[in-house]
Amino acid sequence: MARVRGLLMVLAAAGGVAGCATTPPADPPGRGIAVVAAENVWGSLAVQLGGERASVNSIIDSPAADPHDYEPTAADGRAVASARLVIVNGAGYDPWASNLVDANANPRRTVLTVGDLVGVGAGGNPHRWYNPADVRAVIDRITADYQQLDPDGAAFYAQRHDLVINTSLKTYFDLISDIRARYAGTKVGASESIFAMMAPALGLNLITPTGFLTAISEGTEPSAADKRTIDAQIAGHEIRVYVYNSQNATPDVSSQVDAARAHDIPVTTITETLTPAGTSFQDWQVAELTELRHALDVGAP
DSSP states (O other), rough: OHHHHHHHHHHHHOOTTOOOOOOOOOOOOOOOEEEEEEEHHHHHHHHHHHHHHEEEEEOOTTTTTGGGGOOOOHHHHHHHHOOEEEEEETTTTTTHHHHHHSSSOOTTOOOEEHHHHOOOTTTTTTOOGOOOHHHHHHHHHHHHHHHHOOOOGGGHHHHHHHHHHIIITTTHHHHHHHHHHTTOOEEESSSSSSGHHHHHTTTOEOSSSSHHHHHHHHTTTOOOHHHHHHHHHTTTTTTEEEEEEEEOOHHHHHHHHHHHHTTTTEEEOSSSSSTTTTHHHHHHHHHHHHHHHHHHHHHHO
């Protein structure tokens, strides 16, 4: 506990690529640190880490909204302008959010850009919330930023950090470990790169061509060769489970889902944003991981 608290305080003092190096005064009592998260994926964690000492507003807060091409409103701009902490995913995922920050100057504001924090720029896989190691890094960074912005609450934030890691996200981390222990090396297929980081964390062997995963994620046309490869993988039962993003079911993906079901290959879904609306990060992830584990059980030879 002492080592974690010390690490977080060092991070806060250092600033780093994800936050500013100055320490502005704390927000007025009773209001808490004003936080704006571009996506509720990170906003959910910010809420839990901040408790009553933070007030968090997530701009993308609906499963129906597309974070890639969201059109920010004037209210979004005002929220960013007055925020003390802004959390942006970065890595080319939400450029509108960075534009909001640039257009609404605030010298007292700290900006956490997740892509910068974990060393991933535009062109890399932006879906960092599907990488458990990156989730841990973001939790540590948000805690450090809270401690920097509100030094009087440093011990409180360290306690919240430990609660989130050791209690709130315990089932999430346990499921990841369990799937990795039981199914390491199992071949699976997926519809897009949103699953390309979680698969190795689970020990699964994602054999879908990278070009197809990237094309679907970026909204471009996948190659005919990649589609033929996937068709052969499904027809030949080379994969045990097919995982697809139900928020991005293109005609090619829908065809693969139908083919997998026709060949008795279990199909499981993931989503890009918290689903259903209002759920927490951990409940969302646990539901997906539980469904995946069941599909792997059913698909076992």
